[in-house]
Amino acid sequence: MAKVRETVLQLDLKALAHNYHYLRAKLRPGTKFLCVVKAFAYGSDTQIIAQELEKLGADYFAVAYTNEGVALRDAGITKPILVLHPQEVSFDTIIERCLEPSIYAKHILDGFIKTAKKHGQKDYPAHLKFNTGLNRLGFQYEDITHIATVMKKATAIKALSVFSHLAASEDHSEREFTANQISRFHTITEELDKLLSYRPFRHLLNTSGIMNYPEAQYDMVRSGIALYGYGNETKFDKQLKPVANLKTIISQIHHLKPNETVGYNRGFSSEHPKVTATLPLGHADGIGRHYGNGKTFVSVHGKKAPIIGNVCMDMIMIDVTGIDCVEGDEVLIFGKELSAQEFAETGNTISYELLTGISQRVKRMVIS
Structure with a gap:
């Protein structure tokens, strides 16, 4: 390998492929894999990383904000893109660029339905996020009936998935807390399915969740940091390669x-x-x-x-x-x-x- 002559961030795509396949091997054959490429693909390069992951077989991508999703579309990414923290000002762009929003609060739900109607949409895919203990974003358990009522009346959007986020999946001293989060998520999804009369797919696990709680992989998992070579624990770091x-x-x-x-x-x-x-x-x-x-x-x-x-x-x-x-x-x-x-x-x-x-x-x- 040639010596560098300036400050550079070298991106090792063979390492990326290794990490992707290592994580895939931990999943059931039917489990989808969502690759998190927010924040310039964890500081690397969004376009280069996402294009390579799409070639490797990624099922989904996730970004934090709408402009990041737009950058992926501009880079030619065709797989579904979940926007984890959309703002109301970006709803038009989300629909125009075929992005999929996380719906995490009542005003976001109402606002996105209004925008989807304006664009003449029917069953536009949206993802319902519930708070199970991280206390960052998400509907509460008590919101289930309200959400189901609104969603059943709405024709412009449809709940494609229901998801939540684990707070301490890498911390073995917090296994009871994580188990309670998994249990709450299961209860929420079961009750929501009954009220909606259909079953959105489910996803809960982040990188450390994939490693430590494989029984809770549901229909899809999400990984960010491990794709780039870090597993939050020494034993997993040894199995991964820095990109x-x-x-x-x-x-x-x-x-x-x-x-x-x-x-x-x-x-x-x-x-x-x-x-x-x-x-x-x-x-x-x-x-x-x-x-x-x-x-x-x-x-x-x-x-x-x-x-x-x-x-x-x-x-x-x-x-x-x-x-x-x-x-x-x-x-x-x-x-x-x-x-x-x-x-x-x-x-x-x-x-x-x-x-x-x-x-x-x-x-x-x-x-x-």
Whole structure:
């Protein structure tokens, strides 16, 4: 593989395929697979990732907001796209671009029915979201009768699915809570089916749900983070392959004398002679200030090099004392040999935040 010559986020499509097939193997033959590609496909590249997943056989896609769904359609994606958090201002666009909304509140239900009528729709697919314990979005159990009454009168839309979201499926100390969520979801769907006189398909499991609660996979599962190589638990991380590898180069090397300082506010002071390297990326690229001042390290020729001083907007400085390197050498920020989860933990955050925070100014490059 050619050495990088600038800051790039390499996207390994073979790793993506591996993760997809690993997750698929955990499902029953008839269970549909929804791939979550919100937030620029978890900070990678929406178009590249979604096109590859569609080739691999994804049944559904999910995004957070309508404009993300529009981007998928513009990229040629033909599979159904669920918009998880639609706003009323986007209802016209949802219908015009053949997207499918999550209906999570009464005003959203009423508003979308009105818009669908305006567009002359009949049985337009919608997905009813119920809150079973996450307390973020969703109808309550007490809303079932009202929803069924409204849906039976409405001819412009139809409930294609009913779904909910697990709150702590990766936390084994919360198994009782998760079991109660699964039970509540089952009760909701059974009662709703009776009132509607038809059965929308059901989906509940997220990535950790797929791993830990396969008995609750229902008709479809949803996975985001595992597709990109992270399973929320060490034993699953070992079975997955990181898709994104963030690499950069050494722009300049400095030889510090004792008591010299590095960076803004003189964030690092050398007690002894030090060799530092400046890298062309910073907090504007998604490597926040909380990773500076010795908390986090990168990899130079397989050796750990701590980030020193304060992270700048466009640059970070690392300690390469004792590492044989020169200007122009490649540096791994995170990826296959240095987990994004491990990197994120040093900044007291999670892989999700690190991955989705990589700036769009960082060049994306497919490597397989």
